[in-house]
Every structure is written in C-alpha cells, then in structure tokens.
Amino acid sequence: MARPHIEPFCDRDVHFKNMKLPGFSSGMSYKMLSLDNDTGACSMTVQLAGGYQQPPGFSWSEMEMIVIEGELQVGEKVCRKGHYFYIPAGYAMPMMTTQQGCLVLMMYNTGEPSLEPSTQHHALAQVDLFHNIDSYMDLPWAMGNVTKPSVAAGCLIKLLNYNPISHAMTFLYCMTPAFKQDNISYHDCAEESYHLWGTSWMMQFGEVPTGGYFWRPAYINHGAFASEYGCIALGRVDSKLFNYFHYNPWSTPIENQNRAGARLYQRDPLLYKWAISYDHNHPHGPEDFEQTMQRRGDSGHEHDNEHHSDGTRHDHWHGHNHHNPDSPHHHD
Numbered sequence: 001m002a003r004p005h006i007e008p009f010c011d012r013d014v015h016f017k018n019m020k021l022p023g024f025s026s027g028m029s030y031k032m033l034s035l036d037n038d039t040g041a042c043s044m045t046v047q048l049a050g051g052y053q054q055p056p057g058f059s060w061s062e063m064e065m066i067v068i069e070g071e072l073q074v075g076e077k078v079c080r081k082g083h084y085f086y087i088p089a090g091y092a093m094p095m096m097t098t099q100q101g102c103l104v105l106m107m108y109n110t111g112e113p114s115l116e117p118s119t120q121h122h123a124l125a126q127v128d129l130f131h132n133i134d135s136y137m138d139l140p141w142a143m144g145n146v147t148k149p150s151v152a153a154g155c156l157i158k159l160l161n162y163n164p165i166s167h168a169m170t171f172l173y174c175m176t177p178a179f180k181q182d183n184i185s186y187h188d189c190a191e192e193s194y195h196l197w198g199t200s201w202m203m204q205f206g207e208v209p210t211g212g213y214f215w216r217p218a219y220i221n222h223g224a225f226a227s228e229y230g231c232i233a234l235g236r237v238d239s240k241l242f243n244y245f246h247y248n249p250w251s252t253p254i255e256n257q258n259r260a261g262a263r264l265y266q267r268d269p270l271l272y273k274w275a276i277s278y279d280h281n282h283p284h285g286p287e288d289f290e291q292t293m294q295r296r297g298d299s300g301h302e303h304d305n306e307h308h309s310d311g312t313r314h315d316h317w318h319g320h321n322h323h324n325p326d327s328p329h330h331h332d
C-alpha cells in the first residue's frame with residue numbers, strides 16, 4: 001500500500017466529483033481521500049444521491065465500506081449509519097439502492113474501483129471471508145489494549161476485520177470526552193483514520209474534525225493526543241500494530257525506523273540476525289512452509305465448484321471443464 005502521507009486533511013474542505021468509471025450508475029460522487037498510484041487502491045467518501053440504484057455485481061478489488069449517514073439498501077437489508085461490510089474481490093453484491101441518499105466510506109484495497117455486473121460470485125472469490133455488521137448497534141466497545149504497550153485508558157475499540165497472517169486490522173475507535181495521552185507514537189505499519197464524528201487533536205497535525213482523514217506511512221511521529229468532547233472514527237492498519245512510545249518530538253522517521261530495528265534486535269536477536277544475512281534472501285521474501293506445502297486433497301484451484309451463493313449449481317461459466325485432461329484446471 002504505497003500511498004503518500006495525507007495529513008492533515010478534511011473531506012469537508014473539497015468538493016465531490018462525479019464517478020465516471022465503467023459499471024457505476026449515475027448519482028455516485030466521491031471525494032478521494034488517498035490513492036495508491038501503482039495499484040489504484042484508494043479510500044473515498046462517496047455520496048449516493050436519492051434514488052441511486054447500483055445493479056448486482058462484484059469488484060475485482062477487495063473492498064470495505066461503512067455507512068456514514070443515511071440509509072443504504074443492500075438486497076433486502078436496510079443498512080444504517082455504522083453498518084460495515086468486508087467484501088472479498090469477486091464477491092457479487094446484490095442490488096444496492098438508497099431512497100433518500102446516503103454517505104458511505106468506501107475502501108478499495110487491492111485495485112481501482114470496479115463493478116462487474118453479475119449475480120454470481122467470481123469462481124475464485126474467497127466467498128467465506130465476506131462479513132457485515134451494524135457496528136454501532138451490534139458490537140460492544142472493548143478496551144483499547146489490543147496491543148501492548150497500549151494507548152491511554154479512554155480510547156476504546158470495536159474490531160471489524162482482522163488478518164491473522166499480517167495482523168492487519170480494521171476497527172472503530174472512540175476517544176471518550178476529555179481523553180488525553182501525553183506521549184508520542186509511531187508504528188511499523190501504515191495507519192489510516194476517518195473521523196465519522198467528533199474532533200480529536202494531535203500535537204503535530206492539529207485538530208481532526210468530523211470528516212477528518214489521514215493516511216500515515218510507518219515511522220511518522222504522532223501524539224500527544226487529546227479530545228475535548230470525544231470522537232468516533234474508523235481506523236485501519238496494514239500490518240501488525242506495535243506502539244513505539246517516546247517523548248522526543250524532534251526524532252525523524254529514519255531515526256524512528258533505526259530505533260524500531262534496535263528494539264527488534266534486543267527483543268528477537270536470532271530472528272534479527274537471520275533476517276539481515278543476505279545469503280538466503282529472496283525478492284519475494286522467505287518461504288512460509290504452511291502456505292506452500294502440499295495438502296491432501298489440494299485441488300490447486302480452491303473454489304467452491306458445487307454451489308453458488310443463491311443455491312444453484314456451479315456451471316463453469318469461467319470456461320473450463322473437469323473432464324478434459326488437457327484443461328489447465330483440475331479438481332481431482
């Protein structure tokens with residue numbers, strides 16, 4: 001996720017633009033919050049006009065979205081503010097409509113925004129990963145100490161998505177009124193936040209109001225923090241979140257990175273020495289045997305070849321069969 005540092009930024013300070021990419025209906029407008037120029041991955045505030053109708057279809061990119069204001073009808077389900085979706089690439093969503101219009105935060109994680117009209121999931125979609133929840137109504141707030149050392153007491157979270165390999169997370173967080181944290185933080189991961197409601201303050205970047213946003217690459221100092229009346233925000237990290245705390249407002253990202261390396265050396269010296277020796281390094285990183293080992297029954301083509309989500313049978317619309325030994329796909 002090679003996005004540049006965007007901070008401070010507030011979407012209320014810029015105008016909506018009409019979405020003109022193929023597949024999307026008219027009545028969709030967006031404010032670009034951050035964009036990866038290499039992949040097209042991006043985060044956007046999206047306004048869907050009253051009467052907007054988006055036909056069923058899937059995106060070629062993994063995406064997440066949360067309703068900020070208004071009501072979005074997704075198939076039969078009425079989704080109100082706080083409703084969160086994690087949608088794997090190729091997962092066909094039903095018709096989406098809004099009667100009165102709504103504001104939605106949309107995050108395309110692996111490619112540019114796309115909509116392929118379809119009522120069926122793509123054959124390679126990881127359909128089991130799909131999930132959605134009314135995060136305001138149906139999840140309790142938990143202590144913010146998912147990682148240690150932790151943020152100060154009074155910063156609470158609701159975990160929305162977690163990748164057990166990379167430890168990437170999507171979460172709601174809130175700062176309670178009169179929240180304060182006096183130290184300075186940086187991390188090994190990129191960090192993203194969108195303020196759904198309320199204002200917080202940071203020593204380096206000032207106030208982050210409703211609609212405030214940042215995409216912050218690793219090792220950039222942030223904090224101290226405060227929030228007078230409290231705030232609620234959607235946050236994401238793209239890999240494991242570890243809090244490096246300190247009290248030096250002048251340290252640079254390079255110095256912070258060096259300190260993170262020094263801490264790794266002090267904590268995991270054998271792993272550190274192994275990782276920096278060059279005789280075994282590979283451009284794509286070392287092998288994880290659990291991801292590459294042969295499995296019994298491994299088809300090499302891991303999709304549900306029996307059923308569609310609507311209960312009908314798999315019909316090989318993606319152009320292969322199971323009977324031709326020369327086919328590039330086999331299910332034996």
Ligand SMILES: [Fe+2]
Pocket residue numbers: 185186187191222
């Ligand atoms: Fe942070």
